[in-house]
Amino acid sequence: MDKFFQPQAPRQSKAQKQAADSQLQPWVEKYRPKTIDDVTSQEHTVAVLQKSLLSTNLPHMLFYGPPGNGKTSTILALARQLFGPDNFRTRVLELNASDERGISIVREKIKDFARQTPRAQAVSSDGKTYPCPPYKIIILDEADSMTQDAQAALRRIMETYARITRFCLVCNYVTRIIEPLASRCSKFRFKPLDPGSTSSRLSHIATCEHVDASPDVISALINTSQGDLRRSITYLQSASRLSSSTVPPTPITARDIQEIAGVVPDVVINDFVATLGVEGTNDMDIDPSPGSGSKSNFDAIRKKVKEVVREGYSASQLLSQLHDLVILHPTITARQKARCALVFAEADKALCDGADEELWILEVALRIHKALS
Structure with missing residues (x-):
């Protein structure tokens, strides 16, 4: 009978589960900006979006610029500040257009979500008050990978359901977005991050994760990533894992970063x-x-x-x-x-x-x- 009554492992509390998930989470997601104020080096864009946040009247938006500069993080942070954690899932649809880029996705998935009338505002579970305007947001990441037919089909949907749905197109190459679609959006250019902002962000992450990153290591991260903050954070996490895999942990060097990045030392x-x-x-x-x-x-x-x-x-x-x-x-x-x-x-x-x-x-x-x- 003993085999049928094996002692069960103690259940983890919610806080313990969140701590475990945080340890397993990629640093890129863990340190993604939570609010608009956390976005750095994009002063003009942040200023305009903060005013839009106060008026809760967003236009259709087009975010473009080099990769790894905070385009997707900015719109996600804005959506969280607008709707709060409870309404975020029902009010925001995020699609990666590099995977779902055909005209069938526009006619089915996007159109079905765009035509739904948003539900009435619910009381937030965290006790905070959110604007929760009467519309939804559809985020199309890597929109420059969408086919010409899919972009053309998107034009009519943006006009028909503009009262209850706002679109945010995120891309690296704005020239690949057809002109009729681009003219319906307010354009926001995300400029490359300056080395000072990138260095301060990497130093902050290294301090939070108890990683000993010297100035030479930070400089190597900036040089090898070529202005892509997402890539430099990934390199730092990989170097930290390699450093901690030995006993005692070996210090991280600039050459380690170059080897991880695949560049010639x-x-x-x-x-x-x-x-x-x-x-x-x-x-x-x-x-x-x-x-x-x-x-x-x-x-x-x-x-x-x-x-x-x-x-x-x-x-x-x-x-x-x-x-x-x-x-x-x-x-x-x-x-x-x-x-x-x-x-x-x-x-x-x-x-x-x-x-x-x-x-x-x-x-x-x-x-x-x-x-x-």
Whole structure:
């Protein structure tokens, strides 16, 4: 009989469940802005939306800008402040148009939700008062992935049900939204986050999660993510997991961030360009003066290329970082940079066509060395 009466595990309280869910939650979701005031570096957009929040009269909206700058987070925070936690699920429909982008979704799912009359305002369970205006919000994320027919079908729905439904289109490329649809919306451009705002946000998350992130690590996160805050937070969480997987935990370094991001470490890049004869780097392996030891130069460059390829670094990533270093180099002349840019362009085209990576890295390296000689 004992096997039928096994002792049950103690039930977790609601607070314990929330704490456990918080530990398992991705940091991108955990630290997503909860209110409009939490959104940084978008002063103009936040100011306009705060006034709309006071009047509770929202137009159709079009949010556009680079990825990872808070477009979806802003409209979700606005919707929560408008409707509160109880009415949020019934008043807000969020669709990712990159998955559901056909005309059938517009005619069925979106139209069915748009035509429903919102229910009367209910008392909020958290004791707070929310404006809860008499309309719903439909959020179409990645709207630039919608087909032309789907966008055209959306025009009539936006006009027919404008009294009880507001639309918010979120996209990266505003030029992919058809003009009749864009003209029905108030446009809000989300500019790239400045390094100061990104650094303060990452430092705040690191402090909350008890992660020791030095200024070099924060700088590496900003550089590798290229202004995408969402990506930099993900890199920080991955680095934290790797650091805590050892006993005792190892400190996070800038090279760890670069490895996680899939970029070529700065040490490798600097060593590589030194072999090509770029001035301003340490420990040059060759003499960049014209006509001196061309055979030894070729052997040194080929050896260095083989070392880089053996490490498994991506050719496109290597050439991208090499391009940035050469084009922004202060001592290389404009004519030399122009020659190098042509080499990078040819290599990019060849790699897109499926050419051999090692051969093209060698080709680029030799021609850059020749251009700088």
